[in-house]
Amino acid sequence: MERRALGAGGPEIPVVGLGTWRVLDVGPDLAPDRAKVVDAALAAEANLFDSSPMYGRAEAVLADALRARRDEAFVATKVWTPDAAAGTAQIERALEWFGGRVDCFQVHNLVGWRLHLPVLERLRDEGRVGVVGATHYQEHAFEELAMLMRSGHLGMVQVPYNPRERAVEREILPLAQELGIGVLVMRPFGEGSLLANPPHPETLEPFHEFGARTWPQVLLKWVLSDPRVTAAIPATSVPDRMTANARAGRPPWFGPRERRIVAQLAG
Numbered sequence: 001m002e003r004r005a006l007g008a009g010g011p012e013i014p015v016v017g018l019g020t021w022r023v024l025d026v027g028p029d030l031a032p033d034r035a036k037v038v039d040a041a042l043a044a045e046a047n048l049f050d051s052s053p054m055y056g057r058a059e060a061v062l063a064d065a066l067r068a069r070r071d072e073a074f075v076a077t078k079v080w081t082p083d084a085a086a087g088t089a090q091i092e093r094a095l096e097w098f099g100g101r102v103d104c105f106q107v108h109n110l111v112g113w114r115l116h117l118p119v120l121e122r123l124r125d126e127g128r129v130g131v132v133g134a135t136h137y138q139e140h141a142f143e144e145l146a147m148l149m150r151s152g153h154l155g156m157v158q159v160p161y162n163p164r165e166r167a168v169e170r171e172i173l174p175l176a177q178e179l180g181i182g183v184l185v186m187r188p189f190g191e192g193s194l195l196a197n198p199p200h201p202e203t204l205e206p207f208h209e210f211g212a213r214t215w216p217q218v219l220l221k222w223v224l225s226d227p228r229v230t231a232a233i234p235a236t237s238v239p240d241r242m243t244a245n246a247r248a249g250r251p252p253w254f255g256p257r258e259r260r261i262v263a264q265l266a267g
């Protein structure tokens with residue numbers, strides 16, 4: 001698994017991790033099953049996990065699944081509330097769940113960033129939080145996100161990027177490169193929509209020499225072949241899919257020609 005620095009001077013993280021939205025938002029009946037996806041991620045060196053209080057029980061399920069192996073994982077979670085006191089409570093709760101430290105703490109959808117960033121920056125200075133960042137999934141918010149990137153408060157951003165959602169290519173990715181800000185990519189499969197009608201397996205043959213044999217691997221490789229991207233966090237509830245996704249996290253990377261063909265196949 002290739003590792004890249006999460007921003008200039010930032011920690012090295014694997015280029016493929018696990019998103020936990022929906023897939024870890026489960027009750028005690030399914031939690032042991034989903035812990036196997038976390039096991040598969042760790043076994044494949046895809047030890048990057050993204051969560052949020054917005055994802056229901058996912059943060060707690062992740063914390064439980066990691067308990068004995070917390071130090072093997074890079075945990076990125078979020079604060080998501082417009083209220084200062086509720087934000088502090090969410091942050092403290094996550095710190096407790098994840099053994100006193102969260103490796104990357106993000107302001108989810110920029111909600112209440114004026115309140116939360118000073119708290120997260122203080123915790124970073126105390127060593128309880130690693131990289132401080134912010135996320136948004138909608139293009140209309142990218143102007144505000146770019147403004148915050150320029151302000152010097154963010155070490156990373158999390159944004160959607162896939163062959164059908166390329167708005168970040170206009171300003172966010174160039175700015176991240178210029179300022180040395182890390183980029184986590186959410187929705188590499190467009191919430192699964194890009195996998196609904198996969199191209200015929202024969203059309204994927206040109207990508208075999210790049211180590212990408214399946215359509216999900218080709219899509220992940222398309223994302224990761226942009227050097228401005230630090231890592232992608234596809235979500236899956238299936239351990240074998242986690243293992244297969246992780247295999248896309250190794251060079252060789254696609255060049256402009258392969259990326260163009262993938263974009264055409266994705267439609």
Ligand SMILES: NC(=O)c1ccc[n+]([C@@H]2O[C@H](COP(=O)([O-])OP(=O)(O)OC[C@H]3O[C@@H](n4cnc5c(N)ncnc54)[C@H](OP(=O)(O)O)[C@@H]3O)[C@@H](O)[C@H]2O)c1
Nearest residue numbers: 019020021137186187188189190191192234235236237241
């Ligand atoms: N969507 C958002 O707006 C948003 C916002 C903020 C943050 N995020 C973060 O980004 C993460 C990823 O985004 P996402 O969950 O929206 O969507 P995604 O990763 O683009 O797609 C997830 C879907 O792909 C399927 N999948 C994954 N690997 C597969 C494989 N190898 N073969 C076949 N199907 C596969 C999963 O189904 P199975 O479970 O059946 O494998 C799941 O339905 C989230 O979990 C979250 O941590 C997302």
